[in-house]
Amino acid sequence: MEWFKKNREGVAGGEKKEIPKGLWTKCESCGEIIFVRELEKNRWVCPKCNYHFRIRFSDYLELLTDPDTWKEYDRNITSADPLRFKDSKRYPDRIREARKKTSLTDAVVCGTGKIGGRAVSVAVMDFSFIGGSMGSVVGEKIARAIERALERKIPLIIVSCSGGARMQEGILSLMQMAKTSALLAQLQKKNLPFISVLTNPTTAGVMASYASLGDVIIAEPKALLGFAGPRVIAQTIGQELPPGFQSSEFFLEHGFVDMICERKELRRTINLLLEYFSGNGSPRA
Amino acid sequence: MNGYLDFEKPIVELEKKIADIRDFATGESVELSREIAALEKKLERLQKEIYSKLTRWQRVQLARHPKRPTASDYIKAWMTDFVELHGDRGFADDHAVITGLGKLDNLKLLVVAQEKGKDTKEKLHHNFGMMHPEGYRKALRTMQLAARFGLPILVLIDTPGAFPGVGAEERGQAEAIARNLREMAVLPVPIVVVILGEGASGGALGVGIGDRILMLENAWYSVISPEGCAAILWRDSEKKEEAAEALKLASFDLLEMGIIDKILPEPLGGAHRDPKKTFETAKTEVLAAFGELSVLPPEERLLHRIEKYRSMGRYTVDPELEELPSPVAGPEANQ
Structure with missing residues (x-):
C-alpha cells in the first residue's frame, strides 16, 4: 500500500507541490488564480466558485476510508486484447501508455476498508486511465467488489467517473453492464446497502448500469451526468442544449439522484447513511 | 439507395x-x-x-436494408391471437417498442419488439426504433406482468440506439436501461432474445438480457455503431468500414466470443430476399430454444442466466502488476 502512505504524507506534509506544476493554478471553471496548497487543503475544490476539480482515486480513498484500513484487491487483473483492436494505436499499446501515465492497472481500484469503523467494499474509478472507460477488467473488478460485499455481508460503495464502455473491447465492454447489474440484483435481494457516488463525468455505459443502481445516489456538484453525449444530443435535436443540461443539478431536479454533496461533506454523509442502514439493532418488523 | x-x-x-x-x-x-x-x-x-x-460493413448495410423485414413482420408471420399492451403507466406509450401477448404455435408468451417502421410515416411513428425511457419502462412493466403469470418472454431486437434527446435525458434514459439490466437478470420466466437487424449498444441491451440469445446471420450487435466509433477513435465517421471490422460486430464474431448462442441463417443476399424462409428458419430455432429452457427448473435457469453474464469478459492475471510503482495523488487534469 505504498501509494496510499505516500498520498497521506502528501496531504499532510505538502510534499507534492509539483502537482500541479507551480505554486499557483487557475480554476478550470471561474479562472480564479488559486494557491495550490490552499486548493489541496480544500480537497481540490475552488474556494471561489466551488468547482470540484477532478481528483484521483487515491484522494477519494483518503477522503472516505478510516486511516490504515484500506486493503486493495485484484490489482493484478489486466486487459487482454480480445478483439486485437487497432485504431491509430494498438490497444495493448494504449493500455501500456495509460499504465505508465497513471500507475494504475485499469480504470478502477477496488478493495475493502472501514468508514466510521464499519467494514465496506469500495470501488473507485479513475478518469485518468483511458477516460475511466469500462472494459472487461473494470467489469470484473466491480463484479468482485459486489461479491465481496455479498460474501462479507457489508455495504458497497462505488465512486464512478467514466465516459462509458470501452470501445476497444467491443461487445465485451457492453456486456460488463449486464454483468455488474446482474450481480447488483443479488445484492439488493440480500438487503445490503449500495451507495453510488457520481463524479465528473459519469455517462453512457457506466451511468446506464451500476452507477444508476445505488440504493442512494450521491452526486458531486456540477458533474456531467447522462446517457448520451451532449454533442450527439445537440446534433439530434439540431439546436443548442438548455443551460445546466445533464449536470448533477439537472439530475437532482429530475429525480435521478438523492442529493448533491460537496466533497468535504461526502464522508460524513456516507457515514450517516451507513449508520441508518445498519438499522435499530433489533429484529426487523 | x-x-x-x-x-x-x-x-x-x-x-x-x-x-x-x-x-x-x-x-x-x-x-x-x-x-x-x-x-x-x-x-x-x-x-x-x-x-x-461479405465484409462486416457490408453486413451492417444488409442489416439496415430498407426492405429488410422488421419486428412487426415477424410478429405477423409467427403469432396468433396477438393482444398488444401499451404504455409504461407513468409517462407515455413508446411506439419504438411493441409489447403484447401472443401465441407462437401453442406457446403463450409475451413479445417485446423494437420496431423501426417501414415507410416515412411509420418510421416517424416508431421513432426509427429508438426507445425513450418510457419504452424501457413499458417493456419492464409488461415483462414483470408476464412473469407473474408464468409466460415466457420473446424479445426482438432491432434498434440504431436508445434515443439521444433532451426528453430522454430528463426522464432518465440511463436509469431506465440500468434498471432493466438488473431486473431482467432475475425475471423468473424463460427469456429468448433474437437480434433481427441492428443491436446498437445500451439501446439494445436494455431489453436484451436473456437465457438464449439468437442472432440473424447479417445482424450486428456492438458497444457502439461503426459510425460512432469511427467519429470518436478515427475522428472521421467515414472510417466506418474500418470501425466495423475493428469492433467485430458480426454474428460469427459474437458466437466466437460466447455472447450469442446461435446464428440464424439468412437466405443468400439477406433476409429481405426471402422473408418467408427467414421467418420459418428463425421460428423453428426460437421454439427449440423455449423448449430447451422449459425443461429446466426455474432456479437452475436463473442461476445459469446469472452465471452466463457473470462470466462474460476477457482479461488476464499478471502477478507482476502488484509491483507497479505507486500512483501520485492530485487533480487528474494536472497530470
Missing part, C-alpha cells in the same frame, strides 16, 4: 441483363433459352461469390 447496395451492383446489372434478353426473346420469338440459362448460372456464381465473403 436504389433498393440495392453498392456492392450488389454487379448482381443487379446481370439480373437486368437477363431480364432484358428474356423480354427480347419473347418479343422477337427467338430461342435464347440456352444463353439465358448460361447467364443465370453466371448470376448464381456471382451471387455466391459476393454474398459469401
Whole structure:
C-alpha cells in the first residue's frame, strides 16, 4: 500500500507541490488564480466558485476510508486484447501508455476498508486511465467488489467517473453492464446497502448500469451526468442544449439522484447513511 | 439507395441483363433459352461469390436494408391471437417498442419488439426504433406482468440506439436501461432474445438480457455503431468500414466470443430476399430454444442466466502488476 502512505504524507506534509506544476493554478471553471496548497487543503475544490476539480482515486480513498484500513484487491487483473483492436494505436499499446501515465492497472481500484469503523467494499474509478472507460477488467473488478460485499455481508460503495464502455473491447465492454447489474440484483435481494457516488463525468455505459443502481445516489456538484453525449444530443435535436443540461443539478431536479454533496461533506454523509442502514439493532418488523 | 447496395451492383446489372434478353426473346420469338440459362448460372456464381465473403460493413448495410423485414413482420408471420399492451403507466406509450401477448404455435408468451417502421410515416411513428425511457419502462412493466403469470418472454431486437434527446435525458434514459439490466437478470420466466437487424449498444441491451440469445446471420450487435466509433477513435465517421471490422460486430464474431448462442441463417443476399424462409428458419430455432429452457427448473435457469453474464469478459492475471510503482495523488487534469 505504498501509494496510499505516500498520498497521506502528501496531504499532510505538502510534499507534492509539483502537482500541479507551480505554486499557483487557475480554476478550470471561474479562472480564479488559486494557491495550490490552499486548493489541496480544500480537497481540490475552488474556494471561489466551488468547482470540484477532478481528483484521483487515491484522494477519494483518503477522503472516505478510516486511516490504515484500506486493503486493495485484484490489482493484478489486466486487459487482454480480445478483439486485437487497432485504431491509430494498438490497444495493448494504449493500455501500456495509460499504465505508465497513471500507475494504475485499469480504470478502477477496488478493495475493502472501514468508514466510521464499519467494514465496506469500495470501488473507485479513475478518469485518468483511458477516460475511466469500462472494459472487461473494470467489469470484473466491480463484479468482485459486489461479491465481496455479498460474501462479507457489508455495504458497497462505488465512486464512478467514466465516459462509458470501452470501445476497444467491443461487445465485451457492453456486456460488463449486464454483468455488474446482474450481480447488483443479488445484492439488493440480500438487503445490503449500495451507495453510488457520481463524479465528473459519469455517462453512457457506466451511468446506464451500476452507477444508476445505488440504493442512494450521491452526486458531486456540477458533474456531467447522462446517457448520451451532449454533442450527439445537440446534433439530434439540431439546436443548442438548455443551460445546466445533464449536470448533477439537472439530475437532482429530475429525480435521478438523492442529493448533491460537496466533497468535504461526502464522508460524513456516507457515514450517516451507513449508520441508518445498519438499522435499530433489533429484529426487523 | 436504389433498393440495392453498392456492392450488389454487379448482381443487379446481370439480373437486368437477363431480364432484358428474356423480354427480347419473347418479343422477337427467338430461342435464347440456352444463353439465358448460361447467364443465370453466371448470376448464381456471382451471387455466391459476393454474398459469401461479405465484409462486416457490408453486413451492417444488409442489416439496415430498407426492405429488410422488421419486428412487426415477424410478429405477423409467427403469432396468433396477438393482444398488444401499451404504455409504461407513468409517462407515455413508446411506439419504438411493441409489447403484447401472443401465441407462437401453442406457446403463450409475451413479445417485446423494437420496431423501426417501414415507410416515412411509420418510421416517424416508431421513432426509427429508438426507445425513450418510457419504452424501457413499458417493456419492464409488461415483462414483470408476464412473469407473474408464468409466460415466457420473446424479445426482438432491432434498434440504431436508445434515443439521444433532451426528453430522454430528463426522464432518465440511463436509469431506465440500468434498471432493466438488473431486473431482467432475475425475471423468473424463460427469456429468448433474437437480434433481427441492428443491436446498437445500451439501446439494445436494455431489453436484451436473456437465457438464449439468437442472432440473424447479417445482424450486428456492438458497444457502439461503426459510425460512432469511427467519429470518436478515427475522428472521421467515414472510417466506418474500418470501425466495423475493428469492433467485430458480426454474428460469427459474437458466437466466437460466447455472447450469442446461435446464428440464424439468412437466405443468400439477406433476409429481405426471402422473408418467408427467414421467418420459418428463425421460428423453428426460437421454439427449440423455449423448449430447451422449459425443461429446466426455474432456479437452475436463473442461476445459469446469472452465471452466463457473470462470466462474460476477457482479461488476464499478471502477478507482476502488484509491483507497479505507486500512483501520485492530485487533480487528474494536472497530470
